[in-house]
Amino acid sequence: MSLTDDEELRRESVEDAMQPPDSPELRRLYADYDSHHLVPLWTQIGDLMPHEPAPAARPHVWRWTELYPLAQRAGDLVPVGRGGERRAIALANPGLQGKPYISPTLWAAIQYLGPRETAPEHRHSQSAFRFVVEGEGVWTVVNGDPVRMSRGDLLLTPGWHFHGHHNETDHPMAWIDGLDIPLVHYLDAGFFEFGSNRVTDDATPNLSRAERAWCHPGLRPVSQLRGTVASPVTAYRWEHTDAALTQQLLLEEEGDPATVAPGHAAVRFVNPTTGGDVMPTIRAEFHRLRAGTSTATRRDVGSCVYQVFDGRGAITIAGETTQLEIGDLVVVPSWVPWSLRAETTFDLFSFSDAPVMERLHLARTHIEEDDA
Numbered sequence: 001m002s003l004t005d006d007e008e009l010r011r012e013s014v015e016d017a018m019q020p021p022d023s024p025e026l027r028r029l030y031a032d033y034d035s036h037h038l039v040p041l042w043t044q045i046g047d048l049m050p051h052e053p054a055p056a057a058r059p060h061v062w063r064w065t066e067l068y069p070l071a072q073r074a075g076d077l078v079p080v081g082r083g084g085e086r087r088a089i090a091l092a093n094p095g096l097q098g099k100p101y102i103s104p105t106l107w108a109a110i111q112y113l114g115p116r117e118t119a120p121e122h123r124h125s126q127s128a129f130r131f132v133v134e135g136e137g138v139w140t141v142v143n144g145d146p147v148r149m150s151r152g153d154l155l156l157t158p159g160w161h162f163h164g165h166h167n168e169t170d171h172p173m174a175w176i177d178g179l180d181i182p183l184v185h186y187l188d189a190g191f192f193e194f195g196s197n198r199v200t201d202d203a204t205p206n207l208s209r210a211e212r213a214w215c216h217p218g219l220r221p222v223s224q225l226r227g228t229v230a231s232p233v234t235a236y237r238w239e240h241t242d243a244a245l246t247q248q249l250l251l252e253e254e255g256d257p258a259t260v261a262p263g264h265a266a267v268r269f270v271n272p273t274t275g276g277d278v279m280p281t282i283r284a285e286f287h288r289l290r291a292g293t294s295t296a297t298r299r300d301v302g303s304c305v306y307q308v309f310d311g312r313g314a315i316t317i318a319g320e321t322t323q324l325e326i327g328d329l330v331v332v333p334s335w336v337p338w339s340l341r342a343e344t345t346f347d348l349f350s351f352s353d354a355p356v357m358e359r360l361h362l363a364r365t366h367i368e369e370d371d372a
Helices: 005-018 024-035 064-077 181-186 209-214 238-253 354-359
Strands: 060-062 088-090 107-113 118-124 128-131 138-142 145-149 154-157 163-167 173-179 192-194 264-268 283-289 297-300 304-310 313-317 320-324 329-332 338-342 346-352 365-368
Touching: 060 064, 064 088, 064 107, 128 346, 138 154, 145 209, 238 264, 238 283, 283 338, 313 329, 338 346
Parallel strands: none
Antiparallel strands: 060 329, 088 107, 107 173, 118 163, 118 192, 128 154, 128 173, 138 145, 138 163, 264 283, 283 346, 297 338, 297 365, 304 329, 304 346, 313 320, 313 338
16 A cells, blocks of 8 residues: 555656746745745645655654653652642654654553652543553542542543542552543643642542443443443443453354454443443554464554553564563554564553544555455
C-alpha cells in the first residue's frame, strides 16, 4: 500500500509540473498573499492532501524500568495539590516538536501517588481512563463513587465527571493515564473546573456503586434503559478480562474459532448501554498471544498505544524490531506497518482513537496476511 520509489518520483514530477515558472510578478503575488494572510493551494497540496497518511508522530518505546524511577523522583520533589493538580508525567512523542502528546489525538502519562496522599478533585471536558500495570491501594472517586484500583484494572473517568484519588496505604502507587487531550485541544473544546480540595468520599469499598449496579454478566438495570455517551461502568476488573482471554484460547484448543487469529485472543471493553466503545473518542482492548505467535503486519488509520501487562515479546514497526517487557509502552502512528511476536505468553493492553476515525468515516486498515 505504500508508494514505490518510482511512484514517488512520478508524483513529485507531476507536482513540480503544476507549479508556475518563477518570475518577479509571481514573487510579488506571493508576497501580497502573505501580507493578506492567504496561502495558495497549489503550493501546499502535497502536504495538505498526501497520497497516504504521512504522520509527524514517530514510533517510540518508553521503558517501564525507566519511567517508574523518574516518577519516584518526582514523588520526592513535587507536591500534589491545587495548581499542579496531579503528579503526572506525559509521554511526549519525539516527532511532535516537544508537545506533551503521545500521538496527535492521544495523551498518555505515568501518574504517581505517594503514601497517604490525596489528589484533589477536578473535572474537565476530556475523557480519561487509568490502567494499572502494578500495585494497589489507591481509590479514584468518580462523581462521589469510590473505585478501587488494582493490577490489571481499567478505570474510567468520562468527560465532565468530578474525580480525585486517595492512597490509603504506606506505599506509593503508579499507573497509566490515557486521555483525548490533543483532540479536544485542537478542537478548542476544553473546559476545566476545580472541585473540593479533597475527594468527596474517602471510603474504600471493594466494589464501587457503579459496579454493583452494572457488572453482572448479561444483565442491565431496567431503571436505566437508555444509551449513555460513555460507559457507566467505572471499573473493568482484571479477573474478568483474564477469564475471557483464557476461555478464548481454551475454546480454540477445542476447535471453536473464538480467537481473532490462531493463538491470539482479544477482548474489547464496551459500554453496556450501547454495545459501543467505552468512551466516544477512545477504544480500549486487551490482547493475549500464545508463546511463539506472531500477528500479521497491518496498517491502520489512527493512532494506537500498547502497554505490556505480562510476558515478553517484540514489536516490529516500519521494519524495525524492538523487544518489549512488562510495563513498556509503545505508540504506533497512523498508517505505519507493524506486527507483534510473543516470546512467552504475551498480554497487552491497548487504546486508540479508532472511535473518532470510524465516526468520521476515515477508518482504513490494510493487513498483509502472508506475514502472519
